[in-house]
Every structure is written in C-alpha cells, then in structure tokens.
Amino acid sequence: MVKSLHRVSTIALLGGALFLASCSSSQDPAKPRTEFNIGWSIYAGWMPWPYAQQAGIVKKWADKYGIKINVVQVNDYVESVNQYTAGKFDGVTVTNMDALTIPAAGGKDTSAIIVGDYSNGNDGVLLKAGDSLSAIRGKQVNLVELSVSHYLLARGLETAGMSLKDVKTVNTADADIVAAFSSPDAQAAVAWNPQLTAMRGLPGVKEVFNSSQIPGEILDLLVVDTATIKANPNLGKALAGIWYETIALMQRKDAEGAKARAAMAKLAGATPEAYDKQLSTTYLYVDPKAAVAATTAPTLMTNMKRVRDFSYSKGLFKGAASADAVGIGFPGNKALGDPQKVTLRFDTTFMQSAADGKL
Incomplete structure (x- = not known):
C-alpha cells in the first residue's frame, strides 16, 4: 500500500x-x-x-x-x-x-x-516456515516500519494473542523488500502489492494473514x-x-x-x-x-x-x-x-x- x-x-x-x-x-x-x-x-x-x-x-x-x-x-x-x-x-x-x-x-x-x-488482501504477512501466524513468534520480520505494513502486523498479532513485542521488525524499504526476503536468512515479511505477489511466489512461502481479515x-x-x-x-x-x-x-x-x-x-x-x-x-x-x-x-x-x-x-x-x-x-x-x-x-x-x- x-x-x-x-x-x-x-x-x-x-x-x-x-x-x-x-x-x-x-x-x-x-x-x-x-x-x-x-x-x-x-x-x-x-x-x-x-x-x-x-x-x-x-x-x-x-x-x-x-x-x-x-x-x-x-x-x-x-x-x-x-x-x-x-x-x-x-x-x-x-x-x-x-x-x-x-x-x-x-x-x-x-x-x-x-x-x-x-485493501482486501493487497497487504499480507508472509512466512517461510510455518502454516499459521502463531509460528511468527520470535522471528525477524522485514517491513517498512511505521507504515500500514507495521499496522497490519500489529493487528494480525493481536488476533493471534500476541503483540509486536513477540517479533523483531527490520526496517526495509519497499524498493528492497523483495530482494531482502529472497535471502535465505529472511524469515518473515509484510508487504503490499505488487511486491506481495512476487514474494508469495517464492518456494516454501505461505501467507498467514492479510488485510481481507481486517476489512475497511x-x-x-x-x-x-x-x-x-x-x-x-x-x-x-x-x-x-x-x-x-x-x-x-x-x-x-x-x-x-x-x-x-x-x-x-x-x-x-x-x-x-x-x-x-x-x-x-x-x-x-x-x-x-x-x-x-x-x-x-x-x-x-x-x-x-x-x-x-x-x-x-x-x-x-x-x-x-x-x-x-x-x-x-x-x-x-x-x-x-x-x-x-x-x-x-x-x-x-x-x-x-x-x-x-x-x-
């Protein structure tokens, strides 16, 4: 977004x-x-x-x-x-x-x-390992800090009984986030389209939360x-x-x-x-x-x-x-x-x- x-x-x-x-x-x-x-x-x-x-x-x-x-x-x-x-x-x-x-x-x-x-799914939270948002606990998350991506992550964590204290965010410019998430070391990310689509297509990546779950x-x-x-x-x-x-x-x-x-x-x-x-x-x-x-x-x-x-x-x-x-x-x-x-x-x-x- x-x-x-x-x-x-x-x-x-x-x-x-x-x-x-x-x-x-x-x-x-x-x-x-x-x-x-x-x-x-x-x-x-x-x-x-x-x-x-x-x-x-x-x-x-x-x-x-x-x-x-x-x-x-x-x-x-x-x-x-x-x-x-x-x-x-x-x-x-x-x-x-x-x-x-x-x-x-x-x-x-x-x-x-x-x-x-x-946004009805244009923004999403991605994981490389794990089938649900609960698996994000303790992981580093690449995103544009203090943006709607940060807000989406906070809302998603709230629905899973967690908070931002349960993850470590890594400020990543939208121009760099696809490349950053492609690194083997990257664990999780939050992005918007069109970057979201490109990142979701990487092997082993699963979208575990998106903006359609917080409509409006x-x-x-x-x-x-x-x-x-x-x-x-x-x-x-x-x-x-x-x-x-x-x-x-x-x-x-x-x-x-x-x-x-x-x-x-x-x-x-x-x-x-x-x-x-x-x-x-x-x-x-x-x-x-x-x-x-x-x-x-x-x-x-x-x-x-x-x-x-x-x-x-x-x-x-x-x-x-x-x-x-x-x-x-x-x-x-x-x-x-x-x-x-x-x-x-x-x-x-x-x-x-x-x-x-x-x-």
Whole structure:
C-alpha cells in the first residue's frame, strides 16, 4: 500500500516538527482559483486517476466546471504526501493512516473527499516456515516500519494473542523488500502489492494473514486541502465526477472496460493479468452510495481509532501529549479526539452529490 523509498521514521520527525509549528501559526485563507494540482503514485486503486487524464475524462469534468486540473505522478509515495503537505499539491492519493500521520499530524487541515477503496488482501504477512501466524513468534520480520505494513502486523498479532513485542521488525524499504526476503536468512515479511505477489511466489512461502481479515481498516483516499475545497467547491464536484465515471468504465465486462483496465495496467508497469489480480484484492467503492454508507457508518470511527492509537503509540504524533491532540472529524459533526483541533475530516459532500446524480 505505501510506496515509500524513504525511511518513514524521517516522516514522523517531520510531522512532529510541523505539529509543533501549527500550534503557533495558521494557514492563510484560500481563495477562489481556476487551476489545481493533484498528486498520485502507483497503486492498483489509484490508477483510475492517470487513466482518466489520458482518456480525456479529467478535461471533460474540469471543463464542465470552468477549471483546469493537473494530475501529476510522483514516483515515490511518501514524497507525494510530503509535497501535498508542503503545499505543492492541492490534493493527493493517500492511505488513511498516512493522511493522519503526515499532513493532519503536521497541522495541515485535510479533507478526505473520496473514499475510493480498502485493501482486501493487497497487504499480507508472509512466512517461510510455518502454516499459521502463531509460528511468527520470535522471528525477524522485514517491513517498512511505521507504515500500514507495521499496522497490519500489529493487528494480525493481536488476533493471534500476541503483540509486536513477540517479533523483531527490520526496517526495509519497499524498493528492497523483495530482494531482502529472497535471502535465505529472511524469515518473515509484510508487504503490499505488487511486491506481495512476487514474494508469495517464492518456494516454501505461505501467507498467514492479510488485510481481507481486517476489512475497511486500510483505506485508500483522495484528500484535498480543506481551505482550498471550501473556497473552490467546483474542484470537489469535478474530482467526484472524474472518479465515478472512470471506475464505472473499468468495471464494464465488455471490450471498453478491458481496454481501460489494460491502459491502467500499462500506466502501472504491469500486465493486464497482473493488474486484474491486484484489483481482485482491492475492494473498490464503485457505487457512490456505498462509499457514503461506509463513510457514515460507526465502523469508520472505530477503525480510525485503532489507526490513531497505533500511530500515537509509535511516536508518529511528535509533540502531542495524547492521541487526542490530532482531531479527526466525521459526518454528522462527530469527532475523535479534540474537536477544536480537527485536521483530518471525512467529508461526504461530493460523494453524496454523485450518489444523488447532482454533479
């Protein structure tokens, strides 16, 4: 899920510095604009964005609302989120955990306007010896520390009556994890696709836990700067229109649907077969009504509390006295943490407009 070539611990320190800085400063009010930049990185559930640009769908919806939207690829996932946090992008594709621990914990008021999918097997825990997760006790585990892989491992251990104290994690960049796990000395690993698929195919390797066992906890989002979207609601309408038109197209079982998915696969550097396999473990909220229902369900607050508490326990809220220091807002004026310090908001406005046919 996380496409990081940097050490995530560095990001935690950056987030902490920004968090402290945010206590003494505030963002300048946004103004109406006509041109916007949206960052994205390669992941199965995010490939509709570059395809939509290639196919003219981005321009179609931007023209409808009299604006211009630039959909910009960043090769490194965490760098894309850092650039968004620094103000280079108006929005970015990001997981719920990273939206919380990087921009939100850094004091950047951020709104999740599209809940696109959740990992339904795209992230997994692998063992070279042992048929169940219980066999991981005492082993070294290669993973990107302080990422969703670390969170998945913690949740998996919890289901097996263990904790992170029962294993030794080895911080391994996503670019290096396939090679690292190929070493005879490697015992266990946590990874996301496409690396997960490659590692799972090694001799003697068994997947003993995956994200389908914690549905809805690892979310993939499109987030935007809150002040920007308030000042420019047409941006949200256009983005929702782009998203739902594109994913409806890729779901089609005819030649047009196959052509769209093949184009997305090419943009991701994968074969159509490999991309379709990744999509099979990605639960896309194709219907905007389903996305709204998931975002308004009590389960979202429960899951975000788990993510928040894990993040705080790992020191990702540097400078915060408690996990409540970074507030998370939900539909219906509900909040987790300090309601006066909400910097991550789940906003159903534009998904609801799509569901109502009002875009």
